[in-house]
Amino acid sequence: MSARELVVLGTASQVPTRHRNHNGYVLLWDGQGILFDPGEGTQRQMLRAGVAAHDLHRICVTHFHGDHSLGLAGVIQRINLDRVPHPVTAHFPASGQRFFDRLRYATAYRETVALTEAPVAADGPLAAAPSYTLDAMKLSHPVESYGYRLTEPDGRRMLPRLLAERGIRGPDVGRLQKEGVLGGVTLEEVSEVRRGQRFAFVMDTRLCDGVYALAEGCDMLVIESTFLDEDEQLAIDHGHLTASQAARVAVDAGVRHLVLTHFSQRYSDPGVYEQQARAAGFDGELTIARDLLRVPLPKRT
Secondary structure, three states: OOOEEEEEEEOEOOOOOOOOOOOEEEEEEOOEEEEEOOOOOHHHHHHHHOOOHHHOOEEEOOOOOHHHHOOHHHHHHHHHHOOOOOOEEEEOEHHHHHHHHHHHOOOOOOOOOOEEEOOEOOOEEEEEEOOEEEEEEEOOOOOOOEEEEEEOOOEEEEOHHHHHHOOOOOHHHHHHHHHOEEOOEEHHHHEEEEOOOEEEEEOOOOOOHHHHHHHOOOOEEEEEOOEOHHHHHHHHHHOOOEHHHHHHHHHHHOOOEEEEEOEOOOOOOOHHHHHHHHHOOOOOEEEEOOOOOEEEOOOOO
16 A cells, blocks of 8 residues: 655744744645645645645645645646646635635646536535545535545454465455455455555534534644633634644544644644643544644554
8 A cells, every 4th residue: 555644844824923824734645645735835736745736636725725735826836837648636615716726827838637616515525536436515604614534444354374274365355355355254254344544634614514524534634723621702703623622523523643833823832732632531542733744644453
C-alpha cells in the first residue's frame, strides 16, 4: 500500500503570521493527492513541502473565505503550467460558484489540463475512487461551508491459523481471496472484516450535526480549533470551535488521531491548545499542527 499521510501547508486562521501561513493541507492517499482549502501562499508552501502539482487529483474547498481559498488562482494556474497529465476535480460549495469562477480566471493563462468542477449542493457522496469514497456534510458558519470525509471500503484480513487448519496455503490463498470459495471453504470462514480507514476534514464551523457525522469513527480527524476555552463566546459568535470543543467531538466520535489547526493569531503559545484538548478528555494521538509538518495516518487496527 502506498503511503497515506497528511502534509500541512498552513495553519493560520484569518491572517497569516510570521510562523504560520494561511490554510492548506494535502492528503496523500494511495498515489492520489487531495488538496484541502488552499489559502494564500499555498503554491509556495507546496514547493517548500515537496508537493508537486502532479501530485494533485482533487481540490476540496470548504468555503469561500480568503484564508481558505485565495490560493486557488495560483494552484490552478500551476496545474496548467506543469501540464498535469491526469484530470483534476474541484469540489466547493455550489453557492460560491461566482467566487470559484473569479479565482479560476483571475488572470490570463493557457489552459492545458482538464479541470472538472463538481460543486457541492447537499450532504452526501461526491465521488468514488478504487480505495475511497468522498462525502460532504454541511457545517455551521456565516457563509455556506462543507466538511469532507474519505472512507475506505472494508476488506478482509486472512487468519493464518484458520487457513492452516483447512490446508489452504501458497497460491491457494490468493485464489480463495479472488473467488470467495475454494474446495468448499468460504472466504468468510478463514478471514475477518478489516475495517477501511476513515479521514475527515472539518474547518470553520460551530458545533453542529455535520461535525459529529464527519468525525464518527475516524482514524484521523483534522479539525479547526481557532479559539481557546476562555473565548468560547467569540467562537460561537464567529462560527468557530475551541480546542476543548474539538477534543470533545473526537472523544464522542471515537477518533484515533486528532489534528488541531486553524489557530487565531491572538494566541502565542500553541501548547495551550494541547493542554485544553487533554483536559477535555481526549487521550488518543494528538497533533498540534504546524506548517510543513507531515502526519502519517494511524496504522490499521
